[in-house]
Amino acid sequence: MNKPFSTKILIFVVILVHVTILDFMFVNSKGLVLLPEKNLQLQTVAVHIAIALVTTLVYWITEKISSQDGRTRIKIKEPMLMLLSVAMAISIGYLLLM
Secondary structure, X not given: OOOOHHHHHHHHXXXXXXXXXXXXXXXXXXXXXXXXXXXXXXXXXXXHHHHHHXXXXXXXXXXXXXXXXXXXXXXXXXXXXXXXXXXXXXXXXHHHHO
């Protein structure tokens, strides 16, 4: 199933907003801490855009591979998606604990 180009732009925008909001604030023992000056730095904005671009690219590649079900030897099925999800959760947990 081919999604229109506007869907990929929407995915990019949603991921960009999501990452920016997650980086904008955090909660510690004293409560909510906002970091507006950090989020306005050029380096931070560039990292957020890079994260959104890479995530959108991975989505696009996964969509292309899975849409070629009968025409390629590479098939992504539910067990593989579950394994990848677990691997991603473990890697995020590892990075958070470092």
